[in-house]
Amino acid sequence: MNKYAIVTGANKGIGRATSITLAKNGWQVALLGRNLTALKSVENEIGSAALAVECEVSDRASVANAFAIIKEKFPRLDLLFNNAGVVIPGSLLEDVDAADWKRVFDINVSGVFFCTQEAFLLMRQQQPQGGRIINNGSLSAHSPRPNSAPYTSSKHAITGLTRSTSLDGRKYNIACGQIDIGNADTAMASMQRAGAPQANGDVLAEPVIDAQIVADSVLHMASLPLNANVQFITVMATKMPYIGRG
Numbered sequence: 001m002n003k004y005a006i007v008t009g010a011n012k013g014i015g016r017a018t019s020i021t022l023a024k025n026g027w028q029v030a031l032l033g034r035n036l037t038a039l040k041s042v043e044n045e046i047g048s049a050a051l052a053v054e055c056e057v058s059d060r061a062s063v064a065n066a067f068a069i070i071k072e073k074f075p076r077l078d079l080l081f082n083n084a085g086v087v088i089p090g091s092l093l094e095d096v097d098a099a100d101w102k103r104v105f106d107i108n109v110s111g112v113f114f115c116t117q118e119a120f121l122l123m124r125q126q127q128p129q130g131g132r133i134i135n136n137g138s139l140s141a142h143s144p145r146p147n148s149a150p151y152t153s154s155k156h157a158i159t160g161l162t163r164s165t166s167l168d169g170r171k172y173n174i175a176c177g178q179i180d181i182g183n184a185d186t187a188m189a190s191m192q193r194a195g196a197p198q199a200n201g202d203v204l205a206e207p208v209i210d211a212q213i214v215a216d217s218v219l220h221m222a223s224l225p226l227n228a229n230v231q232f233i234t235v236m237a238t239k240m241p242y243i244g245r246g
Contacts, residue, residue, distance in 0.1 A: 002026065002027075002028055003026065003027050003028070003078040003079065004027070004028045004029075004030075004074040004075070004076055004077055004078050004079070005022050005027045005028070005029045005030065005077075005078060005079035005080070005081065005222070006029075006030045006032060006067075006070060006077065006079070006080045006081065006115070006119070007019045007022070007029055007030070007031060007032065007081045007083055008032045008033065008055070008057055008080075008081065008082055008083050008084035008111070008115060009032070009033055009057075009083045009084030009085065010029075010031035010032055010033050010039060010042060010083070011031065011033040011035050011038035011039045011041070011042055012038060012186070012187065013184070013186035013187060013211060014083055014136065014181070014184055014186060014211050014214050014215065015031075015033070015081075015083040015084070016042050016211075017211040017212055017214065017215040018081060018083065018214070018215040018218045018219075019031055019042060019046065019050065020042070020045065020046055020215070021212070021215040021216065021218070021219050022079075022218075022219060022222070023046045023047075023049040023050060025219060025223075027049065027078075027079070027222075028049050028050075028051070028074065029046065029049060029050050029051070030050075030051045030053055030066075030070045030073070030074065031043055031050055031051065031052045031053065032053050032054075032055040032057070032066055032084070032115075033054070033055065033084065034054065034055070034056050036052060036054040039052035039053070039054065040052050051070070051073055051074075053066045053069050053070060054066070057084050057107060057110075057111030057112075057114060057115060058106035058107045058110055058111050058114075060114050063111075063114040063115055063118055064114075064118060067115075067118040067119075067121075067122065071122060076122070076126045076131075077119060077122045077123055077126070077131055078131050078132065078222075079131060079132050079133075079134070079222050080115060080116070080119040080131070080132075080133045080134070081134045081136070081218060081222075082111075082112040082115055082116065082133065082134065082135045082136060083136045084107060084111055084112075085107060085108045085111075085136060085154075086103065086104060086107045086108060087104075087151050088100050088103070088104060088150060088151065090145070090146065090147035090148060090197065091147055092147055093147070093149045096149060096150055100150060101150045104150040104151060104154050105150070105153075105154055105157075108151070108154035108155070108157075108158065109154050109157045109158065109161070112135060112158060112161060113161060116133055116161070116165055119131065119133055119174075120169070120172065120174065123169075123172055123173075123174050124172040124174070128173075129172055129173050130172055130173025130174050130175075130226050131173075131174055131175075131226075132174070132175045132176070132177075132221070132222060132224075132226065132229075133165055133169070133174065133175070133176040133177075134176070134177055134178070134179060134218060134221055134222065135158050135161065135162045135165075135176070135177070135178045135179070136158075136178075136179060136181065137155055137158050137159060137162070137178040137179060137180040137181070137232075138151075138155040138158075138180055138181060138182075139180055139181070139182040139234070139236060139242050140152045140155045140156075141155040141156055141158060141159045141178075141180055142180065143242065145196065145197065146197045146198070146199055147197065158178065159178065162176055162177070162178040162231075162232075166229070166231065173226055175224075175226055175228075175229040176229070177221055177229050177230045177231050177232065177233070178231070178232050178233070179214070179217060179218060179221065179233050179234075179235060180232065180233065180234045180235070180236075181214055181234075181235055181236065182209075182234065182235070182236025182237060182240050182242055183206055183207065183208040183209060183236060183237045183240050184208065184209055184210075184211045184213075184214050184235075185208040185209060185210055185211060186211055198241065204241065206237065206240045206241065207237040207238070207239045207240050208237055208240075209235070209236070209237045213235060214235055217233060217235045221233065
């Protein structure tokens with residue numbers, strides 16, 4: 001029996017790796033993102049199991065349109081992986097630009113909420129009812145890096161949204177969990193490889209892990225029956241300075 005998934009931010013990094021992994025394991029995957037050319041590249045790499053759909057997750061109308069397209073193509077929705085996110089360069093808290101703050105929250109929080117709303121509308125109506133939502137959190141949902149107030153605040157908000165989604169989804173047989181990732185080897189981790197500021201003022205090159213490890217973890221969460229849920233999982237480079245950070 002085919003299963004059907006949506007992955008946001010699917011054109012690169014963790015989103016790309018997860019989309020390919022899901023497809024290799026029997027899933028039909030809708031690839032959402034802003035860069036349609038890059039999405040088409042991943043679609044071509046996967047083949048007929050993939051569907052590229054242009055979407056700006058911070059725009060409510062764009063999200064509604066993307067889900068309407070998917071509803072026409074897919075008979076149901078079993079999984080939403082809310083992966084799309086943005087990080088801005090580190091800045092002193094007092095120097096954070098209001099536009100940068102808004103951009104981070106528009107994508108990292110509002111985008112996840114809008115996609116979750118649309119997933120609820122599909123999952124509560126389909127038969128059998130229900131599905132699974134997995135949110136991409138971060139170690140910053142628990143412990144901040146220096147000069148990261150916008151990103152850290154957005155990821156703390158995701159933890160609250162994960163909990164509310166898990167609770168409010170019960171009546172529809174919708175499970176929701178969160179994967180908190182530490183130093184996956186993607187473009188976003190370039191600072192960690194080169195040298196990341198530490199709480200004591202030092203700059204330290206940190207270890208990273210292959211994005212495939214994260215993709216395999218998402219696959220495990222997605223493969224559980226709906227009467228079981230990984231509520232929170234942390235996947236990180238073993239020797240990165242997280243335990244004891246600060």
